[in-house]
Every structure is written in C-alpha cells, then in structure tokens.
C-alpha cells in the first residue's frame with residue numbers, strides 16, 4: 718500500500734529501519750536547533766504532508782530509546798493523523814527529564830504507524846448483554 722506524500726524537508730522520507738518494523742522513524746525538519754527544557758512541550762515540524770487512503774490512520778508514537786535515555790516522549794501519544802488531514806504532520810514532544818534536550822534537523826524523534834480503523838455507528842439500547850466480568854475492572858481480578 719502506498720501513501721501519497723509531499724516532502725518539503727531536506728530529510729529522507731520516513732523509513733522502516735528493519736525488515737519487520739511496525740513504525741517508520743520520523744525526522745525533525747528544523748532551520749535551527751530547538752532546546753526543550755525540562756517539562757517543556759514543543760510542536761516539531763516534519764515537512765511532511767500525507768494523504769492516507771480512506772480507512773487508514775497514522776499514529777505518532779514515542780521512540781523508546783529517547784524515552785529511556787532522555788525522558789523525551791510524545792505528549793499526546795499516540796497522536797492521530799486523520800485520513801482527511803492535509804496539513805503538515807507535526808510531533809508534540811515533552812521533556813520529562815530534569816535536563817535540557819536539543820533537537821536538530823534530521824533527528825529521528827518519533828515513529829509513525831499506519832493502521833486500519835473502522836468508524837462505528839451506535840445501536841441505542843436499554844440494556845447490555847450479561848458477562849462474567851460484568852462491571853469489574855481496574856484490577857478486580859487481583860495481581
């Protein structure tokens with residue numbers, strides 16, 4: 718499946734880094750470095766504009782290495798790119814560490830997963846089918 722894309726950056730298109738990677742790493746598109754101070758959130762441009770086929774979304778997820786080593790994550794994770802969105806894909810990072818983090822043009826700051834989705838309708842009802850679980854949740858089965 719191909720996705721139509723405009724790349725206004727000087728960076729390579731997002732790519733799967735290994736043969737069975739689920740996510741394509743996304744690169745920052747910056748004219749100058751951005752410093753993210755502790756607890757700051759920053760919307761990072763990618764220079765990418767995509768046209769997803771009907772029935773597909775793109776999810777923006779954090780990279781675990783950046784999270785573990787630098788406390789950098791995607792604040793709205795997983796970010797949702799709608800199939801009808803035509804604006805620039807941007808990535809909302811937050812620095813949860815106690816030290817500054819510098820983002821440079823071309824840095825791989827997040828990953829994009831292309832996924833199918835379904836839109837549901839509602840069947841308004843007075844009662845739901847009984848189950849063993851019922852309303853139990855939030856750890857009610859123990860540890």
Ligand SMILES: O=c1ccn([C@H]2C[C@H](O)[C@@H](COP(=O)(O)OP(=O)(O)OP(=O)(O)O)O2)c(=O)[nH]1
Nearest residue numbers: 777793796797798799800802805806807808809
């Ligand atoms: O990480 C993200 C999340 C969203 N978007 C773009 C694509 C998406 O289709 C649009 C709207 O995102 P979302 O629905 O999450 O935001 P909203 O706050 O509900 O805005 P809207 O009212 O525009 O839907 O913003 C991004 O570029 N990056």
Ligand SMILES: [Mg+2]
Nearest residue numbers: 797798799802
């Ligand atoms: Mg929305």
